[in-house]
Amino acid sequence: MKKRTSRKSPGSKRLQNAEQLWPLRFTLNGRKVQARVKPTQTLLDFLRLELELTGTKGACLEGECGSCYVLVDGRPMNSCLVLAPQVQDRKVLTIEGVSRGDQPDVIQQKFIECGAVQCGYCTPGLIMAAEALLARNPRPTREEFLAGLEGNICRCTGYNTILRALQEAADAMGMKR
Incomplete structure (x- = not known):
């Protein structure tokens, strides 16, 4: 063999x-x-x-x-x-x-203030999407916010608190410009 x-x-x-x-x-x-x-x-x-x-x-x-x-x-x-x-x-x-040292940035702070976090698992991705959106468009409409977040899923909060946090962040960032 x-x-x-x-x-x-x-x-x-x-x-x-x-x-x-x-x-x-x-x-x-x-x-x-x-x-x-x-x-x-x-x-x-x-x-x-x-x-x-x-x-x-x-x-x-x-x-x-x-x-x-x-x-x-x-x-x-x-x-x-x-x-x-x-x-x-x-x-x-x-x-x-995103944060500046120990301090959250404006978007992070508004998520906290508006209660737009619960389990926290989706929060980093939502904040990163918002950072990109607000860098491109500092005054987005509600429809533009929704389009900017369409790749993100949140199963805990619903999206109303998230949208409110983003609107407040955009307003606060607009005041600083």
């Missing part, structure tokens, strides 16, 4: 390469970050597991709920769908980068 020799399938080299670490450089919350990441690691996992930034939440892991929103170059993105290497040389802002 002839001994069989194993031949690696063409896909096995790709699998090996997938486990190699890739260099990653980007700006996170205003600071330069250099790291080595697996090419298949999501930005959400990199932020939470490697950098221990746990404010960004992972709920559906399918890009449906918005709880994992971060801003990439000012645009809200589902970090559960973005691979970490895709933020190479880009600017990423997480919920941890």
